Amino acid sequence: MTDAFVEVRQLRCHFKNGNNLLSAVDGINLSIAPGEVLGLVGESGSGKSTLGRIIAGLQPRSAGQLLIDGEEMPNQYSRRQFRTMATNVQMVFQDSYASLNPRMTILASLQEPLWSLGIAGQAAKDKAAYWLDRVGLPPSAGERYPHELSGGQRQRIGIARAFIAEPKLVICDEPVSALDVSVQAQIINLLQELQREHNTAMLFIAHDLAVVRFLATRTAVMYLGEIVEIGPTDRVFESPRHPYTARLLAAHLDGNPRDRVLRVAAPTKTAVNRAPLATDSGCRFAPRCHIAEPACFNTPPWLQPSRVDTEAACHRIVYIEILKARGS
Ligand SMILES: Nc1ncnc2c1ncn2[C@@H]1O[C@H](COP(=O)(O)OP(=O)(O)OP(=O)(O)O)[C@@H](O)[C@H]1O
Ligand code: SF4
Ligand SMILES: [Mg+2]
Numbered sequence: 001m002t003d004a005f006v007e008v009r010q011l012r013c014h015f016k017n018g019n020n021l022l023s024a025v026d027g028i029n030l031s032i033a034p035g036e037v038l039g040l041v042g043e044s045g046s047g048k049s050t051l052g053r054i055i056a057g058l059q060p061r062s063a064g065q066l067l068i069d070g071e072e073m074p075n076q077y078s079r080r081q082f083r084t085m086a087t088n089v090q091m092v093f094q095d096s097y098a099s100l101n102p103r104m105t106i107l108a109s110l111q112e113p114l115w116s117l118g119i120a121g122q123a124a125k126d127k128a129a130y131w132l133d134r135v136g137l138p139p140s141a142g143e144r145y146p147h148e149l150s151g152g153q154r155q156r157i158g159i160a161r162a163f164i165a166e167p168k169l170v171i172c173d174e175p176v177s178a179l180d181v182s183v184q185a186q187i188i189n190l191l192q193e194l195q196r197e198h199n200t201a202m203l204f205i206a207h208d209l210a211v212v213r214f215l216a217t218r219t220a221v222m223y224l225g226e227i228v229e230i231g232p233t234d235r236v237f238e239s240p241r242h243p244y245t246a247r248l249l250a251a252h253l254d255g256n257p258r259d260r261v262l263r264v265a266a267p268t269k270t271a272v273n274r275a276p277l278a279t280d281s282g283c284r285f286a287p288r289c290h291i292a293e294p295a296c297f298n299t300p301p302w303l304q305p306s307r308v309d310t311e312a313a314c315h316r317i318v319y320i321e322i323l324k325a326r327g328s
Contacts, residue, residue, distance in 0.1 A: 004031035005168055005201050006055055006089075011064035013050050024050040025061070026225035029303075034168065035199040039216030039233060041248065046222040048205045052171045055203060057085040069168070089163040092191075094174040096154040099161075106157055107132065107142035112323040113165050114182070126214060131160040135190060152183035156190065163194050169201040177207060188215065209252045213237050221245045224284045226305065229262055231310025241312035241320055244285050283315065291316055 013025040015286055032038050035166050040048050053059035060075040064118050093099045102110050110128035135156040162170050176184040179197045188211055195202050218232040229242040240246040282297040303311040307321055
């Protein structure tokens, strides 16, 4: 895709796990268009944060390409590429406390991303003051230290720090899951407002599927390092094609009662909480899939277009679509 702001091709990231290699990200192809919000969901350990960190330039990859605004970024940046990344890609973390320097005042913390871009002095101070106000905090908060703020206030600062240099992409990794439920909605609304105001592309990683459905234009579903389904958010949520997506939705949202075809994919909480089992040669979901056939254990599936504008990596997509067309 030529108009993508971010593109990854055949991206892989392996970690050493004793004598074995663990594939946290295993051959992902993905693009994010300017101004687009891409939701990324999948159970714990599926590789969402690793993928986000690679795109943010915080985690080296083992193989594959990362293109930012059409430019291929190596694992080791040149000084100019470091600047490109710092200007264009920012991250909002789950733990806002860990991402702030405890010895810096909030106003200084807000200016920090600007200093690394050569913006200092009054210009940086003015911008910091603007963003303090823009994220809903009073001027007095600028003189405080991170431990003196509430979790919600600290996350507002985390968001201001991410947006202050006007990046083209903000990666949010579980930005509200550590917060009280009462403040989660305010923070989500703030993120949406800023995203729209600045037309910022966003990669939004979350376990809370309702939040992804609310924010994301497109949604990708990861399972054990791979994308198993991707497409417009409404389609993925209303007409899941991959058995894993259906199970994830059923476990979290109690599924779509009409979706009997995929609901028989054992939508039980115990099943979804079970540790993932992988097959080396075939579909990684096969050991948990109720419609697996012998080929599923031998040949890895690839993303194929469905009739609802999504893509799903499943050998039995035609079978699933026929059953759905019949209204099963
Ligand atoms: N630095 C690391 N060293 C070794 N293994 C790692 C490292 N980072 C991640 N992993 C492993 O890679 C896999 C994917 O981890 P990752 O954190 O990307 O998953 P996730 O989808 O973000 O999970 P969660 O929803 O729990 O945040 C996991 O098995 C994890 O243990
Ligand atoms: S490829 Fe086979 S095992 Fe994998 S999800 Fe599809 S039907 Fe199930
Ligand atoms: Mg994670």
